[in-house]
Amino acid sequence: MENFKRYLELRNYQKRNITKILAMVQEYRNYIERGNLPIKYIIYLKQRKCRNNPEKNISINTINNHLFALKIYKTYQEEILHQDTYLIICRLLKRNHLPIEILSPEEVQHLFENTINIRDKAVLCCLYYLGLRAGEAVGLLLEDVDMKDGKVFIRKSKTGYQREVPIHSKALDIFEEYLKKRTHKGDCFLQGLQGNLTTAGIEFIIEKVAEKSKIKKRIYPHLLRHSIATHLLKNGMELIKVSRFLGHRSLESTQRYTHI
Structure with a gap:
């Protein structure tokens, strides 16, 4: 081993x-x-x-x-x-392959409503509206977030593929407010108390928000990515486009969300 x-x-x-x-x-x-x-x-x-x-x-x-x-x-x-x-x-x-438990759109909205800190809302946006893995979210540089053109460039991913994803209008509003109050302690988009936010920091934030929301499901960072993928498919987005949005290597990885 x-x-x-x-x-x-x-x-x-x-x-x-x-x-x-x-x-x-x-x-x-x-x-x-x-x-x-x-x-x-x-x-x-x-x-x-x-x-x-x-x-x-x-x-x-x-x-x-x-x-x-x-x-x-x-x-x-x-x-x-x-x-x-x-x-x-x-x-x-x-x-x-067992079905994935996801959050409903109403439960996602409930998470946002129970998040007061604007930085924490920006974290939720990265995980849900951008569909990022926690590692991708903490790896975002400030220059990767293009507010003018409304897109984010993911340079580091689990699969090794770089990609661009659009910024949802709700996420744009939150990002704009966050950038006005963002502390300049590191080069990454998401900041912690001592500098760049870590994956452990994201897990702590989601755990804190989940506890406050009192949703009776185990909520963790990747669950938000699962949820947006399923919601996009339910709303009619083509499988191949969802696959590109998530940065999957193959359609097989994306097809697991079609159980809904």
Whole structure:
């Protein structure tokens, strides 16, 4: 697992995500070592209890995270070790990819209504109206946000693809107000107390806003990206355009939102 950890580090995964991926892959390895069949792992996950709350099963989002970790591990096996021992897991993932829980437009609006700090509203805009990953949001430079032409340039992304996305009119209004009050402690668009905002800072902001909103769902930064993708598809945007908006490598990644 040490070599796999190094593989993740070289691909710029964040430390906390590396820890989670390693733990999920190790859980799968332990499951197989006990003599269980790989094809039954999805059943195991659906029945697995929360460690912090043994009365409840793990959530759909957590199951998806486990399957995604195994997909990364399969890629590592193929690229580095030239093995394909986890092909069965990827077939299982495609066949059993679980639906994603999202926020309704009303719940998204409720989040904005419960956000007083203009910087925090700008964070919500980046995650929802721009559909950015948390890492993409904190990587935005001030020069990447073109208020005049109403577009944002994403130079750093998980997939390695650069792209431009339009700024929604509601986000424009919030960004304009934020820029008037923005502190100049760093070169990035989103600022924290000590300088550029971090992904951990975004997670803290969303956690704080979610707690205040009292929405009875687990709300985290990527959930807003899931939500805007589904809302765009429901409103009739073509799949390929949503895929480009999100910066996906393939349409398969975007098709998971069509379950709605």
